[in-house]
Amino acid sequence: DAKTTQPPSMDCAEGRAANLPCNHSTISGNEYVYWYRQIHSQGPQYIIHGLKNNETNEMASLIITEDRKSSTLILPHATLRDTAVYYCIVYFGSGGGSNYKLTFGKGTLLTVNP
């Protein structure tokens, strides 16, 4: 699996957009970009994933650059409950491959401030 690089921490004001970056310069053609988050001491929660097109769901938007070497997770109106560690992961998923191991790095601690 390709490696990802994320800043260790970020701050965001409540009500503002939180933009979390991720670099994945070695991503291969059929690897997807996944985002998870982990609120303190809970199990991680799936947020969104995408291949090359931008994606949006009720939780967040995912913007993937045209060369696919980086992406940004956007929480449009951050709330205090969005304070969590956010993990960016590249993985074949339904794109095939025989690697079934979803690898979590250290992620970005997003702190949403009042």
Add this chain to the structure above:
Amino acid sequence: NAGVTQTPKFRVLKTGQSMTLLCAQDMNHEYMYWYRQDPGMGLRLIHYSVGEGTTAKGEVPDGYNVSRLKKQNFLLGLESAAPSQTSVYFCAADSPLGNTGELFFGEGSRLTVL
């Protein structure tokens, strides 16, 4: 997440004791995973299973055994617990659609080995 249940939630062991963590899912998932998480670290994959009767090693399998005799249950065993196995253990299961990368996690099992 409803649907992935871990037992027990908390356990204290003495060095050398054995125990089994149970992960149960009721959503017909094929793929199941056991991760451990230590303070300040991301999740590390211990073992995983891609279907009933199959198991495979992850990143940190030493000291653990697993079994998947029934599709609904994925058991993680510690034959002779060591203090280095003090950790929070998370079970996860992939979507019933298959290897989608959209994992559902349990609430975690906090294990302390004295």
